[in-house]
Amino acid sequence: MSLQAVLIVVAALFCVGLYGALSQQVVVMVMMGLELMLNAVLLAVAAVLWFLAPQIDGAVLLLVVLAAMTVEMAMGFAVATLLHRSRQSDMTDMAADLAG
Amino acid sequence: MGVLSTVAFWVLAAAAVAFGALVFRVDSMARATYCLAASFVAVAVVLLLFRQDYLGVVTALMMVMEMAIMAVYMVMFMGMNPALMPMSMVHGRRTALALSAGLFIVLTAGILLVPWPSRRDAPVADVTHALGESIMGHKMLVMLTVSPVLFATIVAALVLALPRGRYDRFGDDLRRRPPADPQPGGVGR
Amino acid sequence: MTGGVAPLSAAWAPVVALVLLAGAVVAAALDGALHSVPAGRAGRARPGRRRTVTGAVARLLRQRRRVPVAADVMLWRIGVAALPVAALLMAAVLPLGRWTLVDWSVGIVWFNAVDVAVWAAVWLAGWGPNSAHALIGGYRFLAQALAYELPLMFALTAPAVAAGTLRVGGVVQAQQGLWFVVWMPVAFVVFCLGVAGFSVWGPLSAPAGADIAGGVLAEASGVDRLIVLAGRYLLLTAGSGFAAALFLGGGAGPLLPDWLWMAVKALAVLCALVVLRRRLPVLRPDRFLEAGWLVLVPATLLQLLVVSVVVVAR
Numbered sequence: 001m002s003l004q005a006v007l008i009v010v011a012a013l014f015c016v017g018l019y020g021a022l023s024q025q026v027v028v029m030v031m032m033g034l035e036l037m038l039n040a041v042l043l044a045v046a047a048v049l050w051f052l053a054p055q056i057d058g059a060v061l062l063l064v065v066l067a068a069m070t071v072e073m074a075m076g077f078a079v080a081t082l083l084h085r086s087r088q089s090d091m092t093d094m095a096a097d098l099a100g
Numbered sequence: 101m102g103v104l105s106t107v108a109f110w111v112l113a114a115a116a117v118a119f120g121a122l123v124f125r126v127d128s129m130a131r132a133t134y135c136l137a138a139s140f141v142a143v144a145v146v147l148l149l150f151r152q153d154y155l156g157v158v159t160a161l162m163m164v165m166e167m168a169i170m171a172v173y174m175v176m177f178m179g180m181n182p183a184l185m186p187m188s189m190v191h192g193r194r195t196a197l198a199l200s201a202g203l204f205i206v207l208t209a210g211i212l213l214v215p216w217p218s219r220r221d222a223p224v225a226d227v228t229h230a231l232g233e234s235i236m237g238h239k240m241l242v243m244l245t246v247s248p249v250l251f252a253t254i255v256a257a258l259v260l261a262l263p264r265g266r267y268d269r270f271g272d273d274l275r276r277r278p279p280a281d282p283q284p285g286g287v288g289r
Numbered sequence: 290m291t292g293g294v295a296p297l298s299a300a301w302a303p304v305v306a307l308v309l310l311a312g313a314v315v316a317a318a319l320d321g322a323l324h325s326v327p328a329g330r331a332g333r334a335r336p337g338r339r340r341t342v343t344g345a346v347a348r349l350l351r352q353r354r355r356v357p358v359a360a361d362v363m364l365w366r367i368g369v370a371a372l373p374v375a376a377l378l379m380a381a382v383l384p385l386g387r388w389t390l391v392d393w394s395v396g397i398v399w400f401n402a403v404d405v406a407v408w409a410a411v412w413l414a415g416w417g418p419n420s421a422h423a424l425i426g427g428y429r430f431l432a433q434a435l436a437y438e439l440p441l442m443f444a445l446t447a448p449a450v451a452a453g454t455l456r457v458g459g460v461v462q463a464q465q466g467l468w469f470v471v472w473m474p475v476a477f478v479v480f481c482l483g484v485a486g487f488s489v490w491g492p493l494s495a496p497a498g499a500d501i502a503g504g505v506l507a508e509a510s511g512v513d514r515l516i517v518l519a520g521r522y523l524l525l526t527a528g529s530g531f532a533a534a535l536f537l538g539g540g541a542g543p544l545l546p547d548w549l550w551m552a553v554k555a556l557a558v559l560c561a562l563v564v565l566r567r568r569l570p571v572l573r574p575d576r577f578l579e580a581g582w583l584v585l586v587p588a589t590l591l592q593l594l595v596v597s598v599v600v601v602a603r
Contacts, residue, residue, distance in 0.1 A: 001106045004211050009113040011207035013139075015200040016120045022196035024124065025189040028174050032136050035166075036120050042159065043116075043143050050150035053220045059231050060239045062147075062155045066162060067246045071253045073166055077173055078257035084177050085263060130364055130416050137409065153395045154455070161402035165438075168408040168431060171416075228394050228455060285579030 294458030365417020372520025386548025426504025436581025441483030461539030484528030
């Protein structure tokens, strides 16, 4: 296993996530795609840390990625709840305009 | 790294990508959600292979928790039969597929062509301890920044998601006690 | 070797499983015996035969498995099987006197991660059978879990902060002078409540409540039911073991060898939990949610503050 191998796995995970985020219509499924992309970022950071600079300072970045995931989930659920309440729908296509 | 961890890595990597792809293929919301959880757990175990014990376990913890909640949202919001029925709620599928495949090719080319530097120094012995020292020491500013962001997230998410404000709860003059809630609580009510 | 604990080889895993199973059988036997004892002052002895563990196991093994229409059998089986597996994974980092299977540097976080995996397990066990009652049980569990998990996390943090390590063996060793339960009683009580929570036990057993026809247990029959029930007892046993290790000094004690002390303390917590099950009312999950966030979280945070101040001042 080498850095390149891990990063190719990362790229695969990221692209699967991107496909999901772009193609899914339901907000929660879009969030799953985003999560998958962040999952790839997590793996990439860990791999670069391990193969290039295994000092601990970089691991703090992993915590930041985890925090970013949390923020993404919380805001996503809040927006999904709001959309569902105001429009009885959670499809992204029906939220294309900004009217309340 | 030994042969065993290399084999473990490839198995886990395959599992992570396969479960990730299954998220958008299966016909059940519960299955989709828990496929994502499985993908996360596979990545968490890879983190353990990279000696990030604490972060690996915390990732698994957080993600299983998130997915357990996510499943509830999936079932709550997806306006269709949530179990084992064929479901396809996609738009622009071809564009999305082309974009992601293109990006994958570009990324892979980049990964293979970039001359990666070699490792700078040896890993520390006790990563968990060193991480604790780090975030409580000279990297504390990072955590200090993250915490208001998380707090702001809590406030913003509640503002967006809550249907009722304090006037609904406490009345127009904010004097109603106990507050009128559709769901009674367990403390003093 | 650190923290006075020697890791065993993986070949000992079945022995650990057997020890855990023995604890679970004791708990189940005690619960069965208490069933026929009159409850409360006005209670009368319940009619019918005495319930024994072997009898219950034999009955469930002979019972035919029912599978409801359109059940998601795969997820259901995963959820059911995950309960005893989670208990075993918890027990893997638990030191019994000098021995432990894995002396991991993040043992406490591991315990926490596994008890979060129980969220998924119980919800899947409720979702899988495609039955309304079971699903309500699964939802109840998640609502309840949101209330007990955060206090449980802070309660777990207290011994780790006091011992200055996430290693379970290290926490045990840090209690040589004074057991942690003495100066962190709140954390201990909340921890025991958390154990009851992830074992769907006693006051937090609403997800398997009689008012929804057994909730997550409603459709489980035969071997499935046996595994879920055994998983609950195993989780209860593993949780009691952790309560003994984190708060009651682990193997510390006079005369007896340390593994025996550890076993005695774990059994004491286990028996207390089993006895209390029949003494305490079941909490409504919606009510408990507010109590958890408004009472337990601040209480455990204050406990953590006290512990941190003591550790800094020491």
